[in-house]
Amino acid sequence: MRVLATTTNPLKAQRLQELLRPLGWQVISLAEQQVPIPEVPHLSPLDSALVRAAAAAKASGIPAIADESVFELQVNGKLEHYSMHFGPWNTALERNLRLLERLRGLPIERRGARFITVMALAQPSGALEVFQGETAGLILQRMENQGGIGYDPLFFVTEASKTLADMTPEEREAVSPWRRAVERLVEAQQASKPRLQPSMPAAQPEAKPEPPPPQPTPMRVLVATSNAGKFKELREGLAPLGWQLFSLLDYPFKLPHEDGSTFEDNAMLKAAFATKQVGIPALADDSGLEVEALQGEPGVYSARYGGKSSDTERNLYLLDRLRHVKGEERRAKFVAVLVLAYPDGHLEAYRGEAHGLILEAPRGEGGFGYDPLFYVPEAGKTFAEMSLEEKAHYSHRGKALRALLEAHRNGPPPREIVVLE
Numbered sequence: 001m002r003v004l005a006t007t008t009n010p011l012k013a014q015r016l017q018e019l020l021r022p023l024g025w026q027v028i029s030l031a032e033q034q035v036p037i038p039e040v041p042h043l044s045p046l047d048s049a050l051v052r053a054a055a056a057a058k059a060s061g062i063p064a065i066a067d068e069s070v071f072e073l074q075v076n077g078k079l080e081h082y083s084m085h086f087g088p089w090n091t092a093l094e095r096n097l098r099l100l101e102r103l104r105g106l107p108i109e110r111r112g113a114r115f116i117t118v119m120a121l122a123q124p125s126g127a128l129e130v131f132q133g134e135t136a137g138l139i140l141q142r143m144e145n146q147g148g149i150g151y152d153p154l155f156f157v158t159e160a161s162k163t164l165a166d167m168t169p170e171e172r173e174a175v176s177p178w179r180r181a182v183e184r185l186v187e188a189q190q191a192s193k194p195r196l197q198p199s200m201p202a203a204q205p206e207a208k209p210e211p212p213p214p215q216p217t218p219m220r221v222l223v224a225t226s227n228a229g230k231f232k233e234l235r236e237g238l239a240p241l242g243w244q245l246f247s248l249l250d251y252p253f254k255l256p257h258e259d260g261s262t263f264e265d266n267a268m269l270k271a272a273f274a275t276k277q278v279g280i281p282a283l284a285d286d287s288g289l290e291v292e293a294l295q296g297e298p299g300v301y302s303a304r305y306g307g308k309s310s311d312t313e314r315n316l317y318l319l320d321r322l323r324h325v326k327g328e329e330r331r332a333k334f335v336a337v338l339v340l341a342y343p344d345g346h347l348e349a350y351r352g353e354a355h356g357l358i359l360e361a362p363r364g365e366g367g368f369g370y371d372p373l374f375y376v377p378e379a380g381k382t383f384a385e386m387s388l389e390e391k392a393h394y395s396h397r398g399k400a401l402r403a404l405l406e407a408h409r410n411g412p413p414p415r416e417i418v419v420l421e
């Protein structure tokens with residue numbers, strides 16, 4: 001069965017797909033099927049999830065899922081809800097200071113709060129189901145850990161005895177109300193269907209290995225991209241640094257409109273915005289294809305070339321633009337600029353380029369974007385015909401990543417060396 005998830009975040013859609021796999025559901029996101037979803041401000045989280053799921057199911061004709069997460073707490077006997085969208089304050093730090101101010105003087109025993117996700121499943125017929133996940137905790141009296149994300153440094157999770165800001169992405173997901181709401185949805189669907197008996201005996205628990213020696217805390221970095229293909233390459237490429245990587249799946253907010261005129265401008269725009277949102281360093285990637293015969297088109301417009309909304313359509317559009325250009329004249333290069341932005345405003349930038357030819361028809365199933373059209377003569381293959389490692393060897397992103405790795409070989413580079421602005 002196909003279900004529509006009312007998110008444009010492909011990382012979130014992908015994670016949902018993994019978690020719903022036991023049901024055999026195929027998740028599609030708003031990125032693949034565009035349907036109008038009403039923006040209704042001032043609704044409770046429950047109403048908001050219901051309204052969005054119902055609208056999506058009705059418009060698409062298939063079941064739809066929508067979720068909404070908030071912090072809920074009692075202030076002077078009244079329930080209040082706080083979300084990433086709370087107030088006109090733009091940064092995580094500002095929002096956290098406001099919340100602290102709001103609760104000033106409240107003793108710790110009155111600072112109990114719940115982190116709640118409401119997940120609505122709507123059928124085109126109008127039938128609705130709601131699943132709720134919850135995590136109980138306390139809003140601390142001060143921020144212990146400045147480097148947290150969103151409300152994370154203030155939310156002390158009772159069962160884990162630490163704040164969300166002190167958790168790894170895996171720990172955070174494990175206690176997240178979102179994950180719990182998805183699990184309830186899965187259980188409920190399974191309960192209404194005959195169960196398959198497991199055919200294998202359950203595995204015996206293995207003897208516990210020795211706990212590893214304590215490691216220095218790795219740098220926490222948000223990889224600020226909504227492109228799942230890029231995220232995969234960035235995660236692989238950054239692995240040697242041992243950073244703790246978060247994604248827009250952990251912190252779903254929209255990246256700003258990319259209106260810069262260079263890859264550098266756009267990467268800075270995205271990274272600087274993201275680090276402000278979350279309060280930890282953020283890495284953004286702005287990239288694109290420059291075709292010589294088209295005077296550098298699509299360039300910074302690569303993600304929206306010809307106003308087309310899918311990779312396939314953009315590839316066809318590019319082929320059409322190049323229909324009179326032959327052989328060696330179809331030279332092109334890919335460019336990637338990585339910007340790592342720190343919460344204090346400091347930036348580092350790394351650039352990588354890859355040269356090749358645009359084929360006359362797509363080749364290969366791997367990669368993403370323009371990969372099936374981008375032929376690397378040296379390798380005798382398109383990017384889409386390469387493994388992840390092989391692509392990283394030749395690609396713009398691989399080169400930019402290696403420059404970053406080199407600069408960070410002995411920890412963050414001295415600030416005098418790579419500073420933009």
Ligand SMILES: O=P(O)(O)OP(=O)(O)OP(=O)(O)OC[C@H]1O[C@@H](n2cnc3c(O)ncnc32)[C@H](O)[C@@H]1O
Pocket residue numbers: 224225226227230255258285286287288289302303334367368369370371383395397
């Ligand atoms: O901005 P974010 O959220 O990171 O994701 P995006 O897809 O919008 O990314 P860009 O704004 O940097 O646009 C770059 C576009 O260029 C294309 N592109 C970049 N790197 C590529 C690669 O390695 N292989 C194929 N296409 C690539 C691809 O179509 C991207 O959508």
Ligand SMILES: [Mg+2]
Pocket residue numbers: 258303
């Ligand atoms: Mg983009």
